Structure formats: structure tokens, C-alpha cells
Amino acid sequence: MTRNEGGRPLGIGLIGTGYMGKCHALAWNAVAAVFGDVARPRLEMLCEVNEDLARERAAALGFERAGADWRMLVADPAVDVVSITTPNQFHPEMAIAALEAGKHVWCEKPMAPALADARAMARAARESGRVAILGYNYIQNPMFREIEAMIAGGAIGTPFQLRAEMDEDFMADPATPFNWKSASSSGHGALDDFGVHPLSFAHRLFGKAERVFCDMARPFATRPDADGARAVETHDMANVLLRFAGGVQASLLLNRSAWGRKGRIAVQVFGSQGAIVYDQERMNEVELYRAEGPVARQGFSRILAGPAHPPYDRFVPAPGHGLGFNDLKVIECRELLRRIAGEPSVTIGFEEGLEIERTVDAAARAFEAGGWVEV
């Protein structure tokens, strides 16, 4: 069911048109054309910080109406689903208001800077009876689906170790001035900025983390500002060790000052019969090693994305032609529609997202404590 209770295609409201807002808009424009099995959503209304910008963006992004008041948007009867892509601090208020107004919510991750707010969001979702999911788009990659299928199907036997690295270099230059990312008000640093992504992988594959240890560090003690230099308050690097309920040992190495890394989320999973290797920078590939057949022929197989990895087939009928980052949001959009229709769906709801945020919070406490913390 991709129509609302009145039988009309779902009406969409979008708050924010920055990096992820545009990404949501592209997904809403494309989802019906790509999948061919959903009613084409009505792009009803879009909010930006002022009316002029809102109108300009609505024209480009194909939304019918535009405004500067997000409360009007969440109250609008023509709107069935609200995409929230504003800065993290606004997520709680907007998401809770939308849920209370009876809308479904598609909110970008992470949920909120403070764990208490995330808890409130999860509670609002539960009480509303509406669908509320988070934008963990990397889990939508057909190659990550294939990894899930490999593990579930026993392709590597019993998994016992996970390694994940997430690295970019937007904080790598010591000459980058002090900005909000270096202020403690933005959170811990790489830990929460990055950690939630590999944790979304881990959550899908191995469930809840049980205990966690963490070491955070600053590559640069200060950064330039108007007065010369200002002490950096966040940590651009975090090394996290974890244990999962099923016994899996894990490590997350997070660095947003890693020169040369642009969108690296490198994952290795080792099991009793094989191993899986993946890197988001080459998101159309996954490598599988299986301990079977003659030893002289064993090796990591580099598998290229293709129609055998649904829903790749909805985008391109030929293998090896490559999906892109924005395509993942289109898949996420389709999964959201599935969840709204009450169908099985690959999504991380507010409740599940809260688990991820609790793990991040435990890691931060472990760093302070210098020892293991139970999640």
C-alpha cells in the first residue's frame, strides 16, 4: 500500500534541502520510476529557513508548495510523510511534532545530540503508532544485503569477528579553522559523527552490543580562529572495541582526519568457514573467501553488483554498471513505503536507532572510565 487512508498517493513534506534534504527529494522524485510498483508520491510541501529559498528549492525539487514554517508543514492534512533533514539538534522537536500530528517520519541520523532526546523520540514513535525510521542509507546497498544473505546463509560459517573502519579527511587539515565540529556542543567527535554508520551495519548483522571500550584522541590540540588558536573540544579519532551478544568480538576505528580517505567504511567479517570484506568507497563490490575446494584455488572473490543482488535490477538490468550514493536513498525510500504498508522492510526505526545511540553513549563513558562499560 503506497497510498494514504484516503486512497490517494502519499503526500510528502520535506523539511530542509541541504546535503541530505536534496538526497531525500531526489529519492521522492525517483522512487516510483525506479521501482514501478508504487503510486507516485505527491510532493506537497517543502520548508526552508526563508520563503524565497523555499520557493526556489520547491521549483527545482518538484514540490508544489513552499514555506518557512515547519509547524505548518507537519500540520498540513495533505502531508502523510515528513522527511526531516535539518541539523541534528532540531530532530527531536520536529519528529515528535510530526508524529503527534499523525504523520509518518523519515528522519536523518543520528537521532539527537542528547540520549534523553533520542529516548523521547522513540517514545513518541511508539505512542503514535506511525512509522518512524532513520536514514541509515548504507544498509540499503544491495551489496550489504548480499553480506547479510551470506552470513544468514552460512557462507562463512559462524561469524566471530567484525572489524569496521570509517574514515574521511574533512578534518585532516590542521589549517582548517575551528568550527562547530570542533565544539563540544556538536557531540564527541568521530565517535558519534561516524560511529553510528558502522554500528548500523553491526546492528543488522549481530544485534546489540553488550560491552564497549573506547580510546579517543585529537590529532590537533588547537585550531586557528580569529584570536589565533582555540582549543579543540571534540575528538576526531576514536578507537572502539566491542563485544556483541552472540559472542562476536568487534572493533571500530573512526577517523575524520584521515588524509586520503573520502568515504571509507571498510568492513571485515571473519567466520569459521570464510570471510567477507567490503569498502564503501567501492560500494559496488564485495569480497568473499570460502574455505572450500582445493587450497590452490582458494582466494577472495571480488563480486560486482548486478541484477542478482536486488534491488539493483530495478536501476540497471546489466551487472557491473554501478549504483551511486544517491541510489541508496531511493532504496531506503522504497523500504519506508514498505514499512508504511505493513510489509517486511529493511529499515532502522526509532526504537532500533536508540540502541545504536546507547552504544555510542556507552563508548563515551568507557573513554572517561578507561575500562569496559556495559551497554
Added chain:
Amino acid sequence: MTRNEGGRPLGIGLIGTGYMGKCHALAWNAVAAVFGDVARPRLEMLCEVNEDLARERAAALGFERAGADWRMLVADPAVDVVSITTPNQFHPEMAIAALEAGKHVWCEKPMAPALADARAMARAARESGRVAILGYNYIQNPMFREIEAMIAGGAIGTPFQLRAEMDEDFMADPATPFNWKSASSSGHGALDDFGVHPLSFAHRLFGKAERVFCDMARPFATRPDADGARAVETHDMANVLLRFAGGVQASLLLNRSAWGRKGRIAVQVFGSQGAIVYDQERMNEVELYRAEGPVARQGFSRILAGPAHPPYDRFVPAPGHGLGFNDLKVIECRELLRRIAGEPSVTIGFEEGLEIERTVDAAARAFEAGGWVEV
């Protein structure tokens, strides 16, 4: 200018909704949202082989009207641009009719099975004064743009050799029954099916081919059919040697029976000061070697696509996040709009496309002759 002479946004007609038809439709849906600097096109009408299918696809792809008569579409006054994505044999009639009706044409490559038809298309385009371009989408990859910039800027000195390989494996299984791809009516085989793509690269980089040699071969003499086996008439493999006007020596190795290759277009360019390496299967990367600095530090640099490679920035503001195959069509669409607006544009028009088809034709004759043929 992305509006028509009446000041309205351009009206789009789409003929065909298969592999490339859907790709065109996705591009027409996305181009305004991605680029933000064009009037959102009106998706006026779509044609398919019957009305039911046409209506179904129009609903999914966002077109207002649907029909089974392409002649009505090309005559429709609300249509300004016609996307032609039908099988190659229909291209000439449709493209010429559209041009004669005063429409701009966006036609998938190759132009036509017969060189004479391609000539007629080029003539019609010239006489119409309208824009007529071919769907050579690989040249739209920002990484290919970067290759052009590297060569134009002297990053590898004077280029003197080009190697290109294009390989897929959809004909690699000897158990695949005889189908139209094995019939001579479809053309020569890998030579024209694949050759035009690397030739579009070569054309952009080095202009016209001067002479050509060709060896074609069949991996399988027969293929299964209802009567047991039928002799294969096309050649799934072609090795082509060329010389370009500026003196560049080139080779094209084409194989559509290459197990394991899915969308490989591997390019190597060697010059007096460096080299460039590219593979479409990793379309977000390009490798550059420069003979400069200490020898102990020289190596091929693997460059990841990012905002520094426009128009990547219109899709994602962060580097290393990856474009996909369908995104290339969105870029091509924007370039078509530029050309319609009389702005500089990266496109291969019918006239230039004819050059590519002439080279293919000369290669086929060289294979018969067993010696060099002048293009």
C-alpha cells in the same frame, strides 16, 4: 535557456521504456532537482508498443500522456524534445521524422545498423537546424572529464598511445541459445555493439581515426536452437588496431564473451610525461602517473571522484561517495539542455556520431581485407 520558444519549460516525449528508455525517464525526472539551474521539464508524452503498457509506464515514470503511435508523439506541439530509445533499427525513421517535425532529438547509440541510414540521420539533423545528439553516456562521467582535462592540461605530456578494452560476459555461456545478437542482421557483433563506446572516448580525446585494422573471431561456431544447433553469424570478439590523425597509436579489444567482465571499459593512455588508467567497472576512480618528483615516490595515484570533478558536486557535496551509471544520463541530459540553449556542451551530435560509425564500418572492411583500411 531551458525553456522553449514560447517561454514554457521544455516538453519531453519519450519513445521506448526499456533499459535505456527508463534511464532517459529517470534523467528527465531528476535533471532539475540535481542541477537546480534549469526549468523543470514537462514530461508530456510517452510511447510504447501498446496503449496499456504505455499507460502503465507513464504512471510510473511521471509522464502525463501515453500512446502507442510514435508519429503522434513527434507531431505533438507540446513536445519540444524527443528521446528515442527503441531498438537500433527504428532510430533512423523516428529521428528523421522528429527532426523534420522541428523537435530536438536525443537518440540512443549506435545510430543505425547501416552506415547509409546514419548518414541520412546526420543530414536530417544538419538540415533541421535542431539539436540532435547521441546517448554516449560514458563520456559524461566526471572522471572521464578529468581525463580530458588531464590530457588537455599536459598532465601526461604528449599522448602517443591509447589502449581500450570493452568486455562483458552476456554472450560467454556456450549454452545461451541462438538469438538476434548472433544473427548477422544485428550487425558485426562486438565490433559495433561495443566498439562505439571506446571510440566515443577516443573521439573526444584524439579526434578522427585515420586507418584501422581488425581481427574478429567467434568463441563458439554454433549455438543451441530448436533444431539442435545453428551457426553463429556474428563475432563476439574483435581486436582492432588504429592510428589517429595526431599520430596516436591505438588498440581496441572487444569481447562480449568475456567471463567475469560485467561492464569493463578499461582505458590506458600513455604520454611523454605520464600515463592515465581508467576502468568503467570502477567508474568513480581514475589513476594518474606523472614522471615528476623523486623516483622513489612515483606511482599511479588512485583519484576518487569528488566535488573537485564537476558536476559530481551537484549530486553529492562530499568526495568519495560515488556516482552510479544512471547519474551519467542525468549529466548527459543537462548537457543536451545546454546544447539546446546554445551553450558549450559535452555531447556527441549526429555529425560526430557518424564519424564513429564510419570507423566501425572501416574496421569491418579491414577484417574482410586482412589489411589496413583508411577511414
Added chain:
Amino acid sequence: MTRNEGGRPLGIGLIGTGYMGKCHALAWNAVAAVFGDVARPRLEMLCEVNEDLARERAAALGFERAGADWRMLVADPAVDVVSITTPNQFHPEMAIAALEAGKHVWCEKPMAPALADARAMARAARESGRVAILGYNYIQNPMFREIEAMIAGGAIGTPFQLRAEMDEDFMADPATPFNWKSASSSGHGALDDFGVHPLSFAHRLFGKAERVFCDMARPFATRPDADGARAVETHDMANVLLRFAGGVQASLLLNRSAWGRKGRIAVQVFGSQGAIVYDQERMNEVELYRAEGPVARQGFSRILAGPAHPPYDRFVPAPGHGLGFNDLKVIECRELLRRIAGEPSVTIGFEEGLEIERTVDAAARAFEAGGWVEV
């Protein structure tokens, strides 16, 4: 000076002819031919567990005399240098005896199962005035030398993070019966079996570790034995976090049950101006990223080993032709001769090796404590 005090070429004694013993023998046979600047050593005597085996190996390995009594070997006046390649538990007794007999010692790593023994060995070396080095051959790779030169020369600015992974799969099969590697008498498991190698890298690059945290795990609780199953006492997996004196944050991920990994020692170093990536499985390559020049051209450069990376040039005059694992021992042998001659030398002596073993010991204690341990 590659001659002894009597002016004769150095006389060599070899104890053990297994994996590393043969490797030492190959190095002693090759060092003069490869380097061309040392007196060809006299291969005097070889010891094995029995005389027959000793004689057979001496004939193959080119040693003049053979025996089963290592004490005779270390006492032999014709022997100047003793290669010790027996199981770790024998290292202390043999090395100390050889040093006390006035011989130089080339002992395989790690020093000894117990830290106290390693301390005794370091003391014996110090008191003897003789050269005593450990077989940390990976630091002899010309590409590792290049990494040292890069860092020392500021190619990546100030380094602030090290990641190292060491993985093999010889313990990955759950069907492998319980053997000495699973018994606690062999040590901790991956931590000491593997950890010393990446620590030898870290020691060369960043000096002493200051504090360490460690999580060890067992992929398999039991292994098959004659009685059905026996509880595994060692840990095949260890995740270690460290801080070095200069402030470098480090992680060592060690796994000897990592299916598909054969000789992986993957190293990443991040600094304020660039990054370095290396993997021992591709030991003739190193990757360097430098944050300089136009952003559109920045990428990791894959540098192939060549004569510009001495002493590669002594093995092959052409670049890209590849050194092998055994060649590293030949380089180590040359460095040992340099140290004996009192020249600057890239070697890890007993004193420095003790530092590495102390770090391993601290990690084991940190695992017990569940918190940081000062080294």
C-alpha cells in the same frame, strides 16, 4: 668489517634448519653474492636434533660440518656468529651460552616465552659486548625503509595515528586438532605470536609504547583431540589499543584465525599532511597520499619497489620486478654484518627487542585488568 679478528671471513654456525633455519642458511649463502661488498662467510657448522639429519642438511645448505650438540657449536673457535632458529623456548639458553662464548648472535624472534628470560638475554648481550640481534625481517623490506624515510622526511607531516593488522588463517579451521599453539604453555596466542611483528614496525617508527589496552578472544572454545574435544587455552584473536610516547594513537588487530589472510600485515599511518598504506601480502608496494597540489588530482600513489629503494638495487637493477620473503633475510644478514663491523645498521638488538616483549606483556596484563596498563 666483514671479517673476524683473525682477518678471516666470519665463520657461521647454524642451530636449527626448519622454516627460519633454512631461511638463515639461504641468507648466509647469498649475502656476499647479492651485495658484493662483504667477504663471503665461511659456513662452518650446523646443528640439528640428530647427526643424520644434521649431515643431510649440511650437505644441502652448504655447511662444512654437522652435529647434534649445539654446545659444541657455540664453543667452536672457527665459529664467529651463531644463528639460532630453534623453537622459542630454547632461545635463552642457547643465546646466552653463545654470547658467553664470545660469539655474535642472530636469534629468531620472539626472544623467549617468559619476560624474565628475555631480560636475561638482554643482560647477557650487554655484558658480552657482542652483537646480538633478533630476526625482525619485515623491517628490512626496502618498502618499509621507504616508509621510515617518508615519515622522517615529513612526507605526511606529523604522524598521529597508526593502525596495524596482522592476520593469517592457519588456526581458522575449527577442525584443526588441539596442538601446542592452543596450549597456554605456548604463550597468549595471537598477541605474542603475531603482535611482535607490527610492534617492530611501531618501535622503528614511533619508539616506545606508553600504555596499552587489550581484548583477546577465542573463535573456538574447544578443538578436537583424541578424547573428543579439549578446551582451547590461548586466544587466536587480540585487539590491542596503544599510545606511544610522542602522542601517536595506535591499534593492533591480530588474528590467526582469519580465513583468507595468508601473510597480511596491513599498516596505515595518518599524519597532518598525508597518509601511508602498506600490506605485507603485497610487499613490493607502498601507497602514499599527500595533501598537496590540486584537490582534483590527489590520490593514493601506489609505489612499486625498485632500485630507488635501496638495497632493492642489489637484487635486481630493474624496478617492479619484485623481492620475495627470503630476500628480506638476506638484507637482515647484511645489516647484521654492518652492526658487527660497528657501522650504522637497521637491526633490532636484544635490548630493543626487550622493549617489544615488555609491551606484549603489558597487553596481556591489560586484558586481565580490563583497563589501561602502563608499559
Added chain:
Amino acid sequence: MTRNEGGRPLGIGLIGTGYMGKCHALAWNAVAAVFGDVARPRLEMLCEVNEDLARERAAALGFERAGADWRMLVADPAVDVVSITTPNQFHPEMAIAALEAGKHVWCEKPMAPALADARAMARAARESGRVAILGYNYIQNPMFREIEAMIAGGAIGTPFQLRAEMDEDFMADPATPFNWKSASSSGHGALDDFGVHPLSFAHRLFGKAERVFCDMARPFATRPDADGARAVETHDMANVLLRFAGGVQASLLLNRSAWGRKGRIAVQVFGSQGAIVYDQERMNEVELYRAEGPVARQGFSRILAGPAHPPYDRFVPAPGHGLGFNDLKVIECRELLRRIAGEPSVTIGFEEGLEIERTVDAAARAFEAGGWVEV
């Protein structure tokens, strides 16, 4: 039998101690130690251009006697095998003299600048009844052996296409002065300098070439010399197309002006059930694709060299630790000893080498003719 007719270990004579001469010497020093199943050869005599150099080299390389007269060496009764590593033009006279003196001959490739001389060498070998082999060391790589085994065992079904590229960059710099490599007296250029190596692969895998086409080109028309500039007479680039007796279509792309390539011999073999990919720059790896099992799991497997690929096991007992270029010569040496002992052996004798040189000669004629030439 690795002893001579008198029951003594074979006596070795070496002519030339340059690049390949040193490589032979290292192999003669190592072969008994590595393999452990051959009598340790006696390194009898070595010749260089003058006595001083010869003595110096003999001391370093472990030869007992030294001289400047190669005729004395080939006549010496203590010499059973003669290694010939001098410049190509000297091969015929030396090899024929050695064979006539009843010695076995191990001669570096190519055989001789002129085809007539190669024919005379093959005749002399035939008439002598002695073993005469050529130094095609790349075929000794255990990974190439694995490729042979894969193809012979049907791992890729019926092979139908071979692609080989051989590239280095020692002629890539236009500032490199005119030297003997640019003079026509040295041969054709890349064609014979490089072509023989991939042809040795092709010869092992697919037997004789039947017909050949060739396009050669010069990256630089002139090179600097004392008088300013001198016209280059050889061709640093050659593109060769071939057909083999069994129907295999092949291409050789050869370039010794290919910036960034250091020791690349890239091979691709396509067959009816799979494909094989190999690159000498990563000589410890081979990639295999098999069209079997679920499509979603198919991919190129990267196989790392290990003990499962004999005789790797004789060098290192652990997989993934890597052989080097010089190790290939040690294997070749062992194969030579096998052939002398009348055992099955992987070697290219003078007769087989002549086939390779005939193919090169036919390619040169095809370039002149501009059409196919039968070999």
C-alpha cells in the same frame, strides 16, 4: 641425476656477471639449499671482460676460478654446464662452442638478433645431444604453473582468447639520449625486446602461432645525442595480433615507453567456462573466475601464492609470504637439472625457443607488409 658422468656434482661455468649473470650465480648458489634434493653444484669458473673484474666477481659470487677467456671456460673439463648471460649478439658463438665442447647450455633469451643465428643454435643443440635451454624465467613462476594447471584441468573450459601486455618505462623519457636500444642493430624494439616473454607464456599454453599481424610505432621520432638529435631507428611500441593453431585469438601489446609500468606482463585468458587474469607486477597472485554456483556469488578470486603451488613450498612453508624475481631463476635452475637428468622438466629448449623467434620475425614482416603473415 644432478651429478655428471663421473659421479661428481655438476661443474658450472658462468660467462657474464651483469643483470642476468648475477641472477644465474644466485641461482647456482641457492638451488641445492632451496630444493634439498640435488647435489650441490661446483661453481668452477667465471668469465668477465677482464681478469680483475672476473676475480672480483668470482670472490663475491662464490666461483673458484676466474678468467677473461670464455673459450677456455667452455673447454674446461671440470665444467659440465655453461651459463651464458652476455649481450645477445654473443649468444650464438658461445652457445655453439659450448655445445660442441659437450657442455650443457643455459642461455639467456632471446637467442640471437638474427633468425639465422637462432636456427644455427637450435641445430647445434640437436646435434650435440646436450641439454640447451633458454632463460624464460617467467614461466617458472608457481602462479604461472597454476595457470597451466587451471587450463589443462578445464577450470575455464575451452580457452578461446589470450590478451597479453608487456610494459616498462625505461624508454619513456624523451630526454633519454639515443643509445643502442634505439639503433636498428639492436633489433626491432619492443617487439623482440619484450615480445618473447608473453610469447613464452603463449607457447606453453597454446603451442605455435599460425599467423600474425603487427603495428609498430615510435613515441619519439628523435632522441638527443651529441649533435643535437638523432632519428630513432627502433619502435618502442608494438601491437601484435595473432591466431594460434588451436583457434585461440590473441593480442600482444608491447610498450617500453609506458610511464608507470615497471615490470608489467598482464595476461588475460578467456574460456567457455571462466577466465584467468595475471600481472607479473603482482607475481604472487593470480585471479580466476569460474561461471559456476549462484550468480550472486560469482567473481574473480584473487589467489595468493602458497605451498599449494609447488615449488613455492621449497622456498617458504607458509602461504602469502611471497617469492621474488630472483627466486624464479632458482626454479629454472632446478628444472634445468631435471632436464639434464632426463626427467620431465618445464623448460624452453633451443628448438622451442626458435619457434618463438620465428613468430617475432613473422610479426616484423607483417608490419612491413601491412597484412597477416603466416608463421
